[in-house]
Amino acid sequence: MKTLCEKYAAKLAAQGLAPATGPDAPLVGGLDADLVWNREDPRTAELAGLFSRLSINSLVFVRPAEPYRTILDFLAARNPEAIRPEDTETRTFLHDIPVCADFTAEAMAAQLKRRKVIVIPGRGVAACGTVSPEQGFVSVSSAVFATFVLFFSDYLARARRIELDDGYAEAFARVVRLLPEPRTAPPQLMTSPFLDEESVLAAMAETGRQVVGFGLVDSFFGNISYRLGETVHISQTGSSLDELEGCIDPCPLDGSTTNGLTASSELTAHEDIYRSADFDCILHGHPRFTVIMSMDCERDDCPNRGRCHIHCTECRTVDGVPIVPGEVGTGPTGLCHTLPPAMARNGAAIVHGHGLFTAGKTDFNVPFARLLEIENRCRDLYFERLAQYA
Structure with missing residues (x-):
């Protein structure tokens, strides 16, 4: 189980969703005979309480890297109950993303009983799994993707309607500054013919x-x-x-x-x-x-x-x-x-x-x-x- 926890923590870092090392590196826990984590961190004491409150065997907790951190905190502040993206992945898998005000096992468990992933403003994103840490990895990644799409979609729509406010404009400017440069050169892949x-x-x-x-x-x-x-x-x-x-x-x-x-x-x-x-x-x-x-x-x-x-x-x-x-x-x-x-x-x-x-x-x-x-x-x-x- 520890190997799986380390694998999905590394995947989150490889996708640029979280730092690979340091205090904000992903926390992934898995319950087999014992509860194990991919690394030591004082927050695991509170997160461990989720395993006794929910029927789960794994948990993923991430303080996202920028610009996703700014996006999530901004949207959570504007939507204190739940963030509601409109992309297809959200419609199919997430439905909405509850916002949990308190970083306590009791508060987080109450939200995770009804949804796959939650946002804790200023803290991060948490998701659980009943089979493997892969489930939490997918939910966290999907939430980050969906909120990115929502943030940029909503900003453009508000700009068209002349409904932007200073707070949104400030957050948007910060996010744009933090966007990674696009990759423009495709890789050289295997060439045909493929005969078998x-x-x-x-x-x-x-x-x-x-x-x-x-x-x-x-x-x-x-x-x-x-x-x-x-x-x-x-x-x-x-x-x-x-x-x-x-x-x-x-x-x-x-x-x-x-x-x-x-x-x-x-x-x-x-x-x-x-x-x-x-x-x-x-x-x-x-x-x-x-x-x-x-x-x-x-x-x-x-x-x-x-x-x-x-x-x-x-x-x-x-x-x-x-x-x-x-x-x-x-x-x-x-x-x-x-x-x-x-x-x-x-x-x-x-x-x-x-x-x-x-x-x-x-x-x-x-x-x-x-x-x-x-x-x-x-x-x-x-x-x-x-x-x-x-």
Whole structure:
């Protein structure tokens, strides 16, 4: 258990969500025969009380690195009961993020009984798991991602409506100063031809690690696939893009096996993209500014407001890349209906509030480069649009 605690503490640091060392390094605890922590810290005395109050076996506590620290504390101050992001990950997994005023086991447990992750203003973010520290890692990472998207989305919307106040402007200026510089040069990935399953799996695993390493996902979520003949090799649902070895399913396009049961929930969308266009590979990530720009709309009077993620009828694009609505899965409002035709025309499409899909032929170099290029363009476009309201 201690090894797992150390692993997910290191992942939080590798993603830039927390310092790797020092007093603000992540605290990850796990209960096996005994309760163990990845490191010593006086706060574990209070955090340990959560294990007797909740049916959990692991806990992740993080004082986020900047600029996430400023964002979380600002949003918690403005929303003392709960922070309510509107991106797809929050709708699907988090619902809302409760704000806990007191750093006590009793107060934190009361909030964690109903939600996966909580914010303690001035202290940090806490999340628990019933199976593995991975659950807390995902919840913390998702909360940081969602609040980042909310902060920038809300600021742009308020600027458009001329509703900004000095406090928001001051926090925003600080966050922008602390943003890391964007990465612009894509990695050199394995090149085609991939003539057998072994080379396909190796290329997918390598690409998944790079997508996570470049920060183009929320925690480690997203998906990746490659079509080899009439079989789509696709990452499994819930799998870590940076640990895909053994987590890729071969799914024949004719549905002749049951492998699709454990495959990504977006398998149907991938299959229909391959059926409708001449692509060999697909990448899906959650780049932050791409998600932010997908949610930006000038129509405050739109009758679909609040249901944009499934009912948007506006024909919006980012430099020709279409933005489409759609939920995860295959239901009547599933992205499996909207994504394939958009991808067939452009080889890339943004799903409202969710993320970016890119496709390519032969290998993953082009889709990765487009993933990075579109995210950087969305970042530039955000500040260009904001300057219009200055």
